[in-house]
Amino acid sequence: MTVIAANGVTVRAGRSTLLDGVDLAVAPGETVAIVGPNGAGKSTLLRVLSGDLRPAAGEVRLKGTALSAYPPRKLAGHRAVLSQSLSVAFPFTVDEVVRMGAGDEHGPHADALVEAALAEVDLLACRDRIITTLSGGEQHRAHFARVLVQLARGEADNGPGLLLLDEPTAALDLRHQIDFVALTRARAAAGTAVVAVLHDLNLAASFADRVVVMHRARIAASGPAHAVITEDMLAHVFDVALKSCGLPAGTPCVLPHMISPRARTGPPPAWTRPRA
Amino acid sequence: MTDAAARHPALSARRGPPGLRALPRWVVLTVLLGLLLAMAVASAGIGAAGIPPGRLFAALGLADGAPAEVARDRLILFSIRLPRVLLAVAVGALLATAGTIMQGLFRNPLADPGLVGVSAGAGLAAATTIVLGDKLLGGFGPEALPLAAFVGALGVTAMLYRIATREGRTSIATLLLAGLAFAALANAGTGLLVFLADDRQLRDITFWTLGSMAGATWPKVWAMLPFLAAVLVSLPMIARGLDMLVLGEAEAFHMGVPVESLKRFAIVLMAGAVGAAVAASGVIGFVGIVVPHLLRLVIGPAHRTLLPAGVLFGGLVLLIADTIARTIAAPAELPVGIVTALIGAPFFLALLLRQRAVVGL
Numbered sequence: 001m002t003v004i005a006a007n008g009v010t011v012r013a014g015r016s017t018l019l020d021g022v023d024l025a026v027a028p029g030e031t032v033a034i035v036g037p038n039g040a041g042k043s044t045l046l047r048v049l050s051g052d053l054r055p056a057a058g059e060v061r062l063k064g065t066a067l068s069a070y071p072p073r074k075l076a077g078h079r080a081v082l083s084q085s086l087s088v089a090f091p092f093t094v095d096e097v098v099r100m101g102a103g104d105e106h107g108p109h110a111d112a113l114v115e116a117a118l119a120e121v122d123l124l125a126c127r128d129r130i131i132t133t134l135s136g137g138e139q140h141r142a143h144f145a146r147v148l149v150q151l152a153r154g155e156a157d158n159g160p161g162l163l164l165l166d167e168p169t170a171a172l173d174l175r176h177q178i179d180f181v182a183l184t185r186a187r188a189a190a191g192t193a194v195v196a197v198l199h200d201l202n203l204a205a206s207f208a209d210r211v212v213v214m215h216r217a218r219i220a221a222s223g224p225a226h227a228v229i230t231e232d233m234l235a236h237v238f239d240v241a242l243k244s245c246g247l248p249a250g251t252p253c254v255l256p257h258m259i260s261p262r263a264r265t266g267p268p269p270a271w272t273r274p275r276a
Numbered sequence: 277m278t279d280a281a282a283r284h285p286a287l288s289a290r291r292g293p294p295g296l297r298a299l300p301r302w303v304v305l306t307v308l309l310g311l312l313l314a315m316a317v318a319s320a321g322i323g324a325a326g327i328p329p330g331r332l333f334a335a336l337g338l339a340d341g342a343p344a345e346v347a348r349d350r351l352i353l354f355s356i357r358l359p360r361v362l363l364a365v366a367v368g369a370l371l372a373t374a375g376t377i378m379q380g381l382f383r384n385p386l387a388d389p390g391l392v393g394v395s396a397g398a399g400l401a402a403a404t405t406i407v408l409g410d411k412l413l414g415g416f417g418p419e420a421l422p423l424a425a426f427v428g429a430l431g432v433t434a435m436l437y438r439i440a441t442r443e444g445r446t447s448i449a450t451l452l453l454a455g456l457a458f459a460a461l462a463n464a465g466t467g468l469l470v471f472l473a474d475d476r477q478l479r480d481i482t483f484w485t486l487g488s489m490a491g492a493t494w495p496k497v498w499a500m501l502p503f504l505a506a507v508l509v510s511l512p513m514i515a516r517g518l519d520m521l522v523l524g525e526a527e528a529f530h531m532g533v534p535v536e537s538l539k540r541f542a543i544v545l546m547a548g549a550v551g552a553a554v555a556a557s558g559v560i561g562f563v564g565i566v567v568p569h570l571l572r573l574v575i576g577p578a579h580r581t582l583l584p585a586g587v588l589f590g591g592l593v594l595l596i597a598d599t600i601a602r603t604i605a606a607p608a609e610l611p612v613g614i615v616t617a618l619i620g621a622p623f624f625l626a627l628l629l630r631q632r633a634v635v636g637l
Contacts, residue, residue: 052529052530072529072535074532075532076530076531077532081526087523087524088523089383089385089522090385091572091576092522092576093293093576096519100519100531103516103532130294
């Protein structure tokens with residue numbers, strides 16, 4: 001049983017291929033981290049899974065039904081999405097934004113959902129502030145709360161759903177990164193399928209049951225973190241010569257900010273060469 | 277204290293949202309309706325031939341009065357004042373609604389149908405109908421006017437949206453600049469028509485481009501009713517969608533909004549509102565920008581309250597502006613478009629200064 005399954009998904013933009021025959025299936029309760037270098041197709045894959053983008057070839061099925069067959073409102077009851085960059089054009093309060101996740105629903109049930117989500121992201125104290133007066137990280141947490149409300153609202157009707165997150169931790173401080181991992185894992189334990197694009201390999205390793213490595217529009221590796229985050233993969237995909245030092249629990253750990261020579265041999269990348 | 281409040285001290289000390297947002301919706305709408313009715317009564321009495329409040333009620337048949345006076349007051353009230361008051365309220369309501377919808381659609385408080393050429397497009401279509409209508413449409417020129425204005429407004433809005441929106445993101449700088457070009461083009465077209473027009477048509481066109489309520493008649497009021505009714509019925513359908521659209525088109529879609537159909541519906545609705553307003557009273561600027569902005573400051577940006585409040589407050593603002601326009605230089609009369617521009621243009625500049633970073637200028 002899978003929540004979402006992509007089969008042979010190909011996406012093109014002009015002459016470049018953004019996704020090239022990608023297969024991915026996610027089971028209920030599974031947490032999947034998509035990692036990879038810039039431009040590997042991570043966000044594109046997430047946009048295909050969310051229904052934003054229709055693939056040129058291949059198909060995506062959500063709970064057995066073609067994704068394109070869902071009307072937007074119905075789709076919103078089965079999957080929730082946290083985008084990478086978000087801006088609010090008008091002076092809505094945090095509470096009002098989070099409440100949007102509940103759709104048209106008002107009343108005590110929606111109130112309870114909103115309050116629980118705000119507590120989970122540690123923003124109860126800010127709920128009546130105008131969202132644009134918050135810091136970037138706080139705003140992102142507010143949107144995360146909105147997405148959690150939508151997810152909870154949908155799961156109450158339709159059973160375990162799908163949570164898609166595009167670099168959810170990029171703007172978060174250490175405390176809230178850790179909270180985020182705990183929070184999403186708790187959702188997964190309750191049956192939600194979680195797919196997150198992550199840049200931080202260590203976070204991916206601690207967050208995900210399965211790490212999917214994307215490289216040049218394809219999936220280069222997929223499996224548990226200790227099997228995927230290897231020196232060979234780091235050299236091949238990320239072009240860094242690094243040792244992955246396992247932590248006691250067996251979780252791999254890399255220290256990417258240590259000065260490291262390039263791993264790939266051959267000519268230097270184009271941007272290092274002077275322009276002709 | 278509840279359990280949740282014990283764990284989160286902030287909860288028990290909740291200060292509530294800023295401004296008057298905590299006011300229930302019905303309080304906001306009732307207050308605005310009361311103000312609108314009071315202003316309507318005041319405006320009906322004010323003018324070249326003043327009708328004091330006591331005689332006003334007598335003329336309306338709500339009190340007794342001297343028969344001769346009552347007959348004279350009734351004539352003024354029913355043939356001049358009332359259609360004008362009602363038309364000003366209807367046009368103000370439609371313009372404010374169009375502005376609110378457009379700002380929601382483009383996610384920016386600077387968008388306004390008058391500013392970005394939508395009204396000018398409607399004006400051009402109206403002028404075309406005035407000048408060429410007899411030849412092209414036979415005797416149906418006057419009746420086709422609101423429809424033509426609607427089509428003109430719709431055309432400009434659709435083109436603006438295509439130009440300014442790319443991959444779900446709307447560039448407000450592109451919108452304003454493209455709108456400028458459309459307005460110039462439409463005004464040039466109207467200018468060309470001036471040369472083709474005879475004297476009567478010329479007067480009509482001048483009236484349209486300046487914007488005035490002076491031509492208010494009962495048939496014009498009746499012609500507004502279907503548009504006003506359509507707008508009022510549709511507002512609850514788009515309110516929640518417009519709220520979610522504020523986060524961006526992708527996010528609105530993620531939350532279950534059928535974005536494309538919402539946009540199409542909102543654009544048609546907005547064009548209908550602008551078209552009807554322009555057909556009745558010509559091009560009146562800045563109501564669509566001032567009204568929603570002031571309301572957002574007080575009651576917040578949620579469209580469920582903002583849209584109906586805009587209908588009432590828009591009617592109130594244009595009624596005040598028109599009352600000023602016809603009394604300040606009495607017995608002469610200013611076009612109301614000049615009054616709204618005098619108040620609205622500095623307001624827009626102030627808004628622009630605060631928004632400079634957003635617009636990217």
